[in-house]
Amino acid sequence: MTAKVKYADVEVGTEIPVRSFPIDRADLVKYAGASGDFNPIHWRERFAKSVGLPDVIAHGMFTMAEGGRFVTDWVGDPGAVVDYGVRFSSPVVVPDEGGATLEISGKVDEKLDDNKVVVALTARSGEQKVLAQAKAVVRLA
Template sequence: MAATVKYDEVEVGTEIPAQTYDVKRLNLVMYAGASGDFNPIHWDEHFAKSVGLPDIIAHGMFTMAQGGRFVTDWVGDPGAVLDYGVRFAGMVPVPHQAGTTIVISGVVEEKLADNKVVVGLTARSGDQKVLSQAKAVVRLA
């Protein structure tokens, strides 16, 4: 776990270095089991392509979860995330052999009272933005 980030150590504009998260089809099968979302667009390549998708795609909530992981890894305390929301902006196709990656970065957009900050996230897979309006409110030490 990362060292605890302190409120007085960050300013508006503080950048959180990008992290890359690998996405393999096995990750999607495991996520389906954990979430109960067994929609075949997430695991059956033939079905996904038959409904017009380029390949199987990652669950939107799986993609969102990687953003949450990014924030909790940065702050060093999963309980410090007070609010987190996103809009889904694009799909994350997951090719069979190679898989793909999701690259997430962040910036402190606002400092609030009670040691809270608003962190804006950018999430991309390849050249495509996959989350928009992604923000987390975090209480720092």
């Protein structure tokens, strides 16, 4: 598979439209099974609140993975991602009723040699920015 986005078609400042990713507790349970991270802050409301959290929270790596999915969906090729990193700024709180929505958008921050671009991501859940310094380096067609 090759990247569908062409290097010649993007400029610094090119925006990648916002996408919404719904998250519910079943997603967290499935992720826990896949990752082996069964920390009860990700599935037991009473426990999460007992340690000072407002409710159950999504796994940080789950949140980061959704950012990666956003980038790979845009470029059309998971193998085109050369580097990806984030800092976690706030947790994604996932109430039992209605779950949460993670909204991610992006912008081309820089064009590099060898058909690579740096994409800066913005990720929010509710009014909270949940990822900081989120950037991916992507090789385009």
